[in-house]
Amino acid sequence: SQQGEEDPQALSIQEGENATMNCSYKTSINNLQWYRQNSGRGLVHLILIRSNEREKHSGRLRVTLDTSKKSSSLLITASRAADTASYFCATDAVSNFGNEKLTFGTGTRLTIIP
């Protein structure tokens, strides 16, 4: 079953512009993690944000979390051609069984136009 839903499904912007992707989820979470996947390649971990955090930064990346709205956003500033990839949010849901699995959304396909 899907927990996270990314929006938009696809996004094309000019190099140098900022890109914002959103993720909505359904249940309470321990944390939310963002990943990047280049075409046909591995999943690269970007940022983990915990349920008691509201914002985190890493280089050109900024992630926000609103647990009241069950949503998160990933902002990439000053985009580069190398940022072209699919971006996934993944939730670590609170569970009575202590489960640690991540549930992924379907991803946002980001294309940076040189």
Place this chain on the structure above:
Amino acid sequence: GAGVSQSPRYKVTKRGQDVALRCDPISGHVSLYWYRQALGQGPEFLTYFNYEAQQDKSGLPNDRFSAERPEGSISTLTIQRTEQRDSAMYRCASSSGPHYEQYFGPGTRLTVT
């Protein structure tokens, strides 16, 4: 340091054969996860271990799938009597503990002909 490694990177097998996929986690990581990813989709959870104990196997599709991690390090995912619908990218991840970052390996692309 070295990341998560998986072998083989590509596996083509005939329907009905058994396959074993290997995962070597980041050194010292106690938690190890298996996921399966279809083209154009996000990974889907299969099973996970803390040390050598299999904590949750609720994502394994059926009893042809099994996994083990006997010494709490390397893990093997075994698929018996493979079927064409088993074709997918199988990804392994490891974590330093519960509810921490999960780092993924490069995956094994399985094709069942």
